[in-house]
Amino acid sequence: MPSRSAIHPLIALALASSIACFAIACGGEEPAAKPDPGKQTDEPTAGTGNEPSEPADPGNGEPEEPASEEPQAPDPEALAARGKAVYVANCIACHHTEPGLDGAIGPAVAGASADLLESRIMRAEYPEGYIPKRDTQLMIAMPYLESDLAALAAFLAPGS
């Protein structure tokens, strides 16, 4: 057993980092346990009643709730607008800016279904049974666009 004076700074450091973790994970809630140099030495958490795993103090003046995921905008217009931006940024090198027209390299894509977009963009494939407009294989997969598929589909949706 090392002497207390040697181990104490380490405990303080460990506690400080666990407090930092809690602050991030729990949106700023303070864990109940703090290093108490007066009493706690070797065993800062075990059996002291100050368990840091259950911060029981939600109302400590931190107004921020963990705003974890951005709310999925149900607004179809906003989604389509984002899809347009994604399209312009990633597709018009080959496809026409006007999705209903054939582009320099790629064919018209207006009305492409979510299925078709998913297959093409994620894997450069086609949905089963789909008859491609071109039998070339020039388009590369762009799997980093996974989170934008819904927006692209909304933008290219039939009738939009």
Ligand code: HEC
């Ligand atoms: C490197 C050029 C290129 C880029 C970039 C590109 N495409 Fe393509 N795309 C093509 C070509 C060429 C085809 C025709 C099939 C082939 O050769 O792969 C095609 C086919 C498609 C098809 C199938 C059309 C059909 O009905 O057969 C869809 C849908 C499509 N692209 C959507 C997109 C979208 C959406 C983007 C942007 C995220 C994109 N493409 C980016 C070149 C490209």
